[in-house]
Amino acid sequence: MKPTSLRVKVFPGAQNLPITVALEDGLFRQEGLHVELLFTKNSEELRSGLAVGQFDLVHTAVDNAVAMYEKGNHDVLVLAGGDSGLNELFVQPTIDSLAELRGKTVIVDAPDTAYALQLKAALARHGLAPDADYHVHPVGATFKRLEALRQNPEFSASILNPPFSIIARQEGFRSLGSLVGIIGSYQATALFGMRSWVQDKRDVVTRYLVGYLRGLRRVLEPVYAGRNVSLLQRQLNISDDVARRTLAALTDAHSGLTADARLSPAGIATVLSLRASFEPSGDRQFSPAQIDESLLMTALESLR
Structure with a gap:
């Protein structure tokens, strides 16, 4: 059976290592997916492109989803987390x-x-x-x-x-x-897409999440450290020393990648508080209705 194509847009950076691992190890292929990883120059390009269907899913700061909903009137759906930014x-x-x-x-x-x-x-x-x-x-x-x-x-x-x-x-x-x-707490990277597309492709998104989570687990497992350092070097064109330090930051249990890609309620609250302070939305307010971790829960359950 021909694999289902999926276009995923991200910012260049170490936070993409779970995707790189999943691509390198064929973990998306195992789920019947052909994932094309695309890189963005800036937030404007990413938000506008997602809104018009130039790609299907994005991993980026969840604040971009809030901005799309509150300022652009785009019905986005946040599906999973990733990290607190390591900023x-x-x-x-x-x-x-x-x-x-x-x-x-x-x-x-x-x-x-x-x-x-x-x-x-x-x-x-x-x-x-x-x-x-x-x-x-x-x-x-x-x-x-x-x-x-x-x-x-x-x-x-x-x-x-x-x-x-x-x-x-x-x-x-x-x-x-x-x-x-x-x-304080902050939700940085998250996975999201347009609600209409996600609802139509729930099985595809679930399979993507399974592949992503498997990649994430291989990032966090010490047995893969040497290989992951090499991937970071190649992916980001950095030295061995910088790659090792980067991997250490990604795998830090307190401040690195979130082990199960869950969203942080406290982190999202900070995001919304900052927007209220510096980018007030007016009448259209981001709400829990724009968040749905059910597909993530299904993917996690399948890995148990």
């Missing part, structure tokens, strides 16, 4: 504190979603408001932000995650702490 706030080597970002320019993917709102919340704790006390400049995905920090010292701060945070530290950029440490 750190990095600044130029000459900066010692968040307070020193007054009057400076910070760089983000897009100014109205996800990690940009984390950054705004962190600065708000030091009495700094966007536009009034600092400038927000959109650059795009994490790898683009690291390159922008390198190229332009006027770009004073950004949020980075592995492997880019590890490389930034090695190059002398300064971390002012993890975002979870600064603002």
Whole structure:
């Protein structure tokens, strides 16, 4: 039987390792799927493309699903989690504190979603408001932000995650702490799609989740560590040392990938709180009706 094709869009980054493992080891093929992994340049491209059916599912910060529903009037359905972002706030080597970002320019993917709102919340704790006390400049995905920090010292701060945070530290950029440490629980990566498509393809989504979860388990199992380091090196074009440090971050039991890909209610509450503070939605409010972990539960049950 010909495998079912599935297009999945992501940001480049270490958080995709479970998908890479599942592709490498044929775990999606075992579920009768041909998964095409696509990479996005920025949130705008990802959100608009999902809305018009250019691809089927996305793994990205759940805040993008909230933005699609509240601001774009798109009926998205959040299906599973992934991680809390592994995010750190990095600044130029000459900066010692968040307070020193007054009057400076910070760089983000897009100014109205996800990690940009984390950054705004962190600065708000030091009495700094966007536009009034600092400038927000959109650059795009994490790898683009690291390159922008390198190229332009006027770009004073950004949020980075592995492997880019590890490389930034090695190059002398300064971390002012993890975002979870600064603002609390946060749901970063999640899996979501358009409700109409998901409801029509429930079996396909369940099989995708089975393959993803099997890949995730192989990421977290120490026996696969050497192979996973090699995959990270190839996937992200990084050194052996950076790949090993990245894998250690991904497999950290407290702050790495979520073992069963469950969503964090506390983390989602933080996401919604940040949007209420910095991107109020008006009449259309994201609600629990936009979340359905039933397919994830079915996939997990099949693996027991």
